[in-house]
């Protein structure tokens with residue numbers, strides 16, 4: 001009989017109907033997903049849709065105002081935030097960046113820098129790094145303490161297309177080598193890491209979710225983006241039929257405006273708890289949206 005400890009199989013984090021409210025406004029609401037060991041979950045959504053808020057709620061930086069968040073006891077999290085408050089006028093080397101918030105042994109620093117491919121930059125000034133090198137330094141800092149869960153808030157920001165592919169390759173290697181779970185936030189609404197197990201699209205709530213279609217098998221995609229890109233990136237294709245207005249209200253496809261976008265706003269057709277089949281075409285995602293995982297033809301036709 002296999003002797004598997006329950007903590008090896010239990011989800012690292014589970015959000016159940018989680019919501020965060022500030023100044024009388026729900027920043028996100030009704031968020032549901034789990035992350036298991038070795039799994040990559042990607043959050044996508046427009047600016048201000050609650051991705052960072054959701055990630056911070058998942059790791060306990062923010063407390064949910066409704067719903068539940070459960071984390072495995074003793075969960076170690078490596079977090080790469082979207083923004084760092086660093087005084088860029090002060091000299092700061094990569095190895096000092098690694099130990100700003102806690103000490104690490106020489107071996108831990110060297111191993112982390114080596115595994116992110118920047119061992120040669122240990123004594124380089126952070127302000128002189130390229131976008132891709134800086135993201136690797138942040139990744140090295142996050143993995144040095146061997147986290148169970150790695151949370152990466154827009155890890156490819158400021159990085160060009162080939163750098164993006166290289167970084168996603170690196171994230172995949174880290175996952176494969178360490179078996180950690182990864183929560184990835186992407187600013188790109190349509191192109192995600194091909195290895196992503198579940199994409200969760202937020203817009204103040206979960207709009208739709210599913211697996212990214214693995215377009216890497218499509219010869220047309222390979223022709224468009226090249227073999228290397230095809231192994232690394234996949235298209236998550238979907239559309240929303242409502243817009244979140246700057247004041248927090250929601251304008252629906254029929255022109256009506258509601259205070260929020262939730263099951264009781266009269267624009268929903270599903271019953272609570274209904275599962276969305278992300279693999280089927282045109283599923284009703286439960287929020288008056290349609291998600292469609294139809295792959296590269298949208299990209300090609302310019303509708304992405």
Ligand SMILES: Nc1ncnc2c1ncn2[C@@H]1O[C@H](COP(=O)(O)OP(=O)(O)OP(=O)(O)O)[C@@H](O)[C@H]1O
Nearest residue numbers: 022023027045046047048049050051052053054187
């Ligand atoms: N502490 C706070 N108090 C009030 N509003 C906040 C707070 N933190 C975030 N917000 C607002 O909540 C909304 C969601 O913010 P969040 O940073 O989670 O979005 P995001 O999807 O990560 O955005 P982006 O893609 O621009 O990084 C935004 O409208 C933001 O202004």
